[in-house]
Amino acid sequence: MQTEWAKQSSAEIEVVFLGTSSGVPTLKRNLPAVALVRQGEVFLFDCGEGTQHQLRRSGVRMGRLRHIFLTHFHGDHITGLPGLLMSLQMSERTTPLSLYGPPGLGEMIRFFQRMMHTHFTYELQILEFEEEGKVLETEAYWVEARRLEHRVLTFGFALVERPRPGRFDVEKAQRLGIPPGPLFGQLQRGEAVRLPDGRWVLPEEVIGPSRPGRRIAYCTDTRPCPSGVELARGADLLIHEATFTHDLYEEAVFRGHSTAREAAQVALEAGASSLILTHFSPRYQKVEPLLEEARALFPCTWAAHDLARFQVALPKGDGHEREILVQKVPSGGQRG
Amino acid sequence: MQTEWAKQSSAEIEVVFLGTSSGVPTLKRNLPAVALVRQGEVFLFDCGEGTQHQLRRSGVRMGRLRHIFLTHFHGDHITGLPGLLMSLQMSERTTPLSLYGPPGLGEMIRFFQRMMHTHFTYELQILEFEEEGKVLETEAYWVEARRLEHRVLTFGFALVERPRPGRFDVEKAQRLGIPPGPLFGQLQRGEAVRLPDGRWVLPEEVIGPSRPGRRIAYCTDTRPCPSGVELARGADLLIHEATFTHDLYEEAVFRGHSTAREAAQVALEAGASSLILTHFSPRYQKVEPLLEEARALFPCTWAAHDLARFQVALPKGDGHEREILVQKVPSGGQRG
Numbered sequence: 001m002q003t004e005w006a007k008q009s010s011a012e013i014e015v016v017f018l019g020t021s022s023g024v025p026t027l028k029r030n031l032p033a034v035a036l037v038r039q040g041e042v043f044l045f046d047c048g049e050g051t052q053h054q055l056r057r058s059g060v061r062m063g064r065l066r067h068i069f070l071t072h073f074h075g076d077h078i079t080g081l082p083g084l085l086m087s088l089q090m091s092e093r094t095t096p097l098s099l100y101g102p103p104g105l106g107e108m109i110r111f112f113q114r115m116m117h118t119h120f121t122y123e124l125q126i127l128e129f130e131e132e133g134k135v136l137e138t139e140a141y142w143v144e145a146r147r148l149e150h151r152v153l154t155f156g157f158a159l160v161e162r163p164r165p166g167r168f169d170v171e172k173a174q175r176l177g178i179p180p181g182p183l184f185g186q187l188q189r190g191e192a193v194r195l196p197d198g199r200w201v202l203p204e205e206v207i208g209p210s211r212p213g214r215r216i217a218y219c220t221d222t223r224p225c226p227s228g229v230e231l232a233r234g235a236d237l238l239i240h241e242a243t244f245t246h247d248l249y250e251e252a253v254f255r256g257h258s259t260a261r262e263a264a265q266v267a268l269e270a271g272a273s274s275l276i277l278t279h280f281s282p283r284y285q286k287v288e289p290l291l292e293e294a295r296a297l298f299p300c301t302w303a304a305h306d307l308a309r310f311q312v313a314l315p316k317g318d319g320h321e322r323e324i325l326v327q328k329v330p331s332g333g334q335r336g
Numbered sequence: 337m338q339t340e341w342a343k344q345s346s347a348e349i350e351v352v353f354l355g356t357s358s359g360v361p362t363l364k365r366n367l368p369a370v371a372l373v374r375q376g377e378v379f380l381f382d383c384g385e386g387t388q389h390q391l392r393r394s395g396v397r398m399g400r401l402r403h404i405f406l407t408h409f410h411g412d413h414i415t416g417l418p419g420l421l422m423s424l425q426m427s428e429r430t431t432p433l434s435l436y437g438p439p440g441l442g443e444m445i446r447f448f449q450r451m452m453h454t455h456f457t458y459e460l461q462i463l464e465f466e467e468e469g470k471v472l473e474t475e476a477y478w479v480e481a482r483r484l485e486h487r488v489l490t491f492g493f494a495l496v497e498r499p500r501p502g503r504f505d506v507e508k509a510q511r512l513g514i515p516p517g518p519l520f521g522q523l524q525r526g527e528a529v530r531l532p533d534g535r536w537v538l539p540e541e542v543i544g545p546s547r548p549g550r551r552i553a554y555c556t557d558t559r560p561c562p563s564g565v566e567l568a569r570g571a572d573l574l575i576h577e578a579t580f581t582h583d584l585y586e587e588a589v590f591r592g593h594s595t596a597r598e599a600a601q602v603a604l605e606a607g608a609s610s611l612i613l614t615h616f617s618p619r620y621q622k623v624e625p626l627l628e629e630a631r632a633l634f635p636c637t638w639a640a641h642d643l644a645r646f647q648v649a650l651p652k653g654d655g656h657e658r659e660i661l662v663q664k665v666p667s668g669g670q671r672g
Contacts, residue, residue, distance in 0.1 A: 024423045025389050031419070049419040050386050053361050075452040079419040083367070083385040086411045087360045104451060111447055115440060116411040117488050152453050 012311040013038045013159075013214060015237065015276070017304040018054035022221070022243050022257075022279045023076050025050060029306055031076045032279055034218065034239060035060045036159060038141070044068045045157060045218045051080035052087050058307050058331075062088065063095070067136060069143065070101030071220060072154035073108075082112040089120050096123035100135050100145070102153045103128045129155075132227070141213065146231050148222035150256040156222065158231045161213025165190070173206045212315050214325065217272070220279045223253065224262040232270035236325045237312055239304075240266055241279035242290050248281075260290035264298035274326040278304040300324060307331045348647040349374045349495075349550060351573065351612070353640040354390035358557070358579050358593075358615045359412050361386060365642055367412045368615055370554065370575060371396045372495060374477070380404045381493060381554045387416035388423050394643050394667075398424065399431070403472060405479065406437030407556060408490035409444075418448040425456050432459035436471050436481070438489045439464045465491075468563070477549065482567050484558035486592040492558065494567045497549025501526075509542045548651050550661065553608070556615045559589065560598040568606035572661045573648055575640075576602055577615035578626050596626035600634035610662040614640040636660060643667045 014037040019030030031048020035058065042065040044051070055062050065088070070078055081099075088097065099105060106126045113119065129135055129145060130153070136143040140162060145155040168188050178184070178201060183193045187203050194200055217231040220241035232238040243257035252259045258266075260277055267275040275298055280287050291303040302310070313325045350373040355366030367384020371394065378401040380387070391398050401424070406414055417435075424433065435441060442462045449455065465471055465481060466489070472479040476498060481491040504524050514520070514537060519529045523539050530536055553567040556577035568574040579593035588595045594602075596613055603611040611634055616623050627639040638646070649661045 024426050025392070027392055030389075049416065050389055053366070053386055053389075056361070056363055073451055073453065075418055075422045075448075075454060078452070079415070079422075080385065082411055083415040086415075090360050108451055111451075112411070115409055115444055116414070117409065118411060 011039075011314045013216065014060075015216070015239070015310040015312065016058050016060050017276075017278060017306060017308045018051050018058060018060075019046075019048050020278045020280060020304045020306055020308075021076075021282055022241070024282050026282045029280065029282070030054050031080065032220065033080065034278070035065075036216065037064075038159070040064055041066050043143075043159065046071055046077040046220070047080040047084060048076045049079035049083075052084040054306065055084075058309075063091065063093065065097065066095070067098045067100065067143070069135075069145075069157050069218075070099070070105065071148070071156065071218075072102060072150060072152050073104060074152065074221065077221075078108075081108075082116065082118075085109070085112070085120065085124070086116070086118055088122065089118065093122040096125060098125040098127065098136070100127045100129070100143075102155065103130055144231070146227035148219060148227055149225040150221045150223070154221060156217065156219040156228055156231045158215055158217040158235065160215045163210040163213055166208035166210050169206050169208065176201055176205065178206070214312055214315065216312060217270075219266070221257055223256055224258050224266045228266050229270045232266055232272045235270060235272040236315075237274045237276065237310070238267050238270065238272040239276050239278060242277035242294065242303075243279055243281050245284075245289050246293055260293040261297060264294035264296075264301060267298045267301070271322075273300065273322055273324055275301040276304050276310065276326075277301060300326075302326075302328060347375075347650045349552065351552070351575070351646040351648065352394050352396055353612075353614060353642060353644045354387050354394060354396075355382075355384045356614045356616060356640045356642055356644075357412075357618055358577070360618055362618045365616065365618070366390050367416065368556065369416065370614070371401075372552065373400075374495070376400055377402050379479075379495065382407055382413040382556070383416040383420060384412045385415035385419075388420040390642065391420075394645075399427065399429065401433065402431070403434045403436065403479070405471075405481075405493050405554075406435070406441065407484070407492065407554075408438060408486060408488050409440060410488065410557070413557075414444075417444075418452065418454075421445070421448070421456065421460070422452070422454055424458065425454065429458040432461060434461040434463065434472070436463045436465070436479075438491065439466055480567070482563035484555060484563055485561040486557045486559070490557060492553065492555040492564055492567045494551055494553040494571065496551045499546040499548055502544035502546050505542050505544065512537055512541065514542070550648055550651065552648060553606075555602070557593055559592055560594050560602045564602050565606045568602055568608045571606060571608040572651075573610045573612065573646070574603050574606065574608040575612050575614060578613035578630065578639075579615055579617050581620075581625050582629055596629040597633060600630035600632075600637060603634045603637070607658075609636065609658055609660055611637040612640050612646065612662075613637060636662075638662075638664060 016035040018033035021029035032046040033051040034045045036043040134142045148154045215235040216237045217235045219228040240263040242260035242263040244252045246259040246261040287303045294301040352371040354369035357365035368382040369387040370381045372379040484490045551571040552573045553571045555564040576599040578596035578599040580588045582595040582597040623639045630637040
């Protein structure tokens, strides 16, 4: 499946905001949830009430959802989970689905199942964790979790791609007289090869330096904190909560949230390349004040809106220079 | 409060459909929920995921919600409950709220509260019942519950108004020489009065026959069944599920649902005046086939859509003749 998806999909990671309010939904903003689409595989971060509705509207394919990460168990971040799991069941899903979150997640799922008379014919893998670390790891990427500073046990996450092998320089290979065919593949896999004329060619002669992977960090709900900075360290994209404008700093402290200025400070301190603000208090009908506040410190900032869609391109360079990889793209169309 | 609301509100009962799909939401239809607004008091029947979003869109005032009735614990009927309760908490509600449903309701609420670290500062009254009967009773109306036939324990409900006193005939009172003032009030309260000239006047001389109350029945999810017919007996409005067209009769039987034709048969057998179909399978992008099927048997039928709004007028007559009290009215505006 993975290979088939990869073929259909682009190299960009898509970031689709499904809900950008906090606490309660508004007419324009749903409760928190963000989908990442990477090579046809969909990752969901948080799952507020109405997330399945928003997934339908977004064009992100629910069938390709593989991993759901829950930051914490405040209602606005999880009330969409039972409905989403049930709708996946009713769509006759067979692909396994993995859930990641703080302790209690399994108990919650079992309670829903018992209460709502639901069984799942697809495999539901539940990973609860209390400690920081990698909660998911593959050959291509990992997802790490770190404890944030909120009123209850809360984790932020970062999706981190491993470096990709360097580019194979076909022209140089031809100049070196390497015949196209199996020898190309051996060099690409990092093996030295012997040419028909007896010469040896080492992989580094035709393969460029390895290329960096991308890092996308998701920090909500939280006060600005060292763990948030660590998650965002050198990130190509930091998604950070900005519940309040800085004039409500004391309310932010009291409620365990961040102001837009504080979100920008985290991005700055972490050396992130781009910042997207989300999780806005419903008191803000327009979020321009939050955006301006953050941009004053960290210019490469966007304010998320529901169904907003961003792409994080593949890095072009060798990783020595920071590039801005994020761009906002039109919403709509099917993807995932 | 009740009196204040009554002053602000009209004599019609408003019926507002918040969700008209079944199982899973579609782009046009949310999960099951219907609001009744009677003299400024809001009754909610079922609470699928996204009900609080739909309440916001409908103009029904969430602050006036007093009673929530849950038919059964399949996910599509209850997944909106925790979010709604939490949003009411965040709106700093102080008015008590009553929840009615099958056994397990209290356990579910306590689980949500513990899991989601929520407390309610408003009083939450929880009434669980396994037996049929009146689950709510006031001087003006009662709500009765009867067991329907579904795959799990399921109740249908009827809101039944008590008869209202007859009209006070002011002209006749004046012809009888009764001076306007306290004597009018005594007669209206059913007391005999003595006039200044010594004559006695009995209440029935100036007050017409008592006027019937209205009955609105809500039957979902269910096979057509005698309890459904009893709930709908003589109802001014029957809201009945019609998950399938009758060509899918066997699927309806298997899943414990009704076809549109069966819903019409229930209305007919019960002598109901009007029927509104809802709870449509998401397979129907257009519900005209269901509507036509029902109308062939029971002409006074509507098909609900999300945010559709109906009014049930006060009966004009003496109850001996059936009147059609229901009319569809434009959506929008604030009410409740």
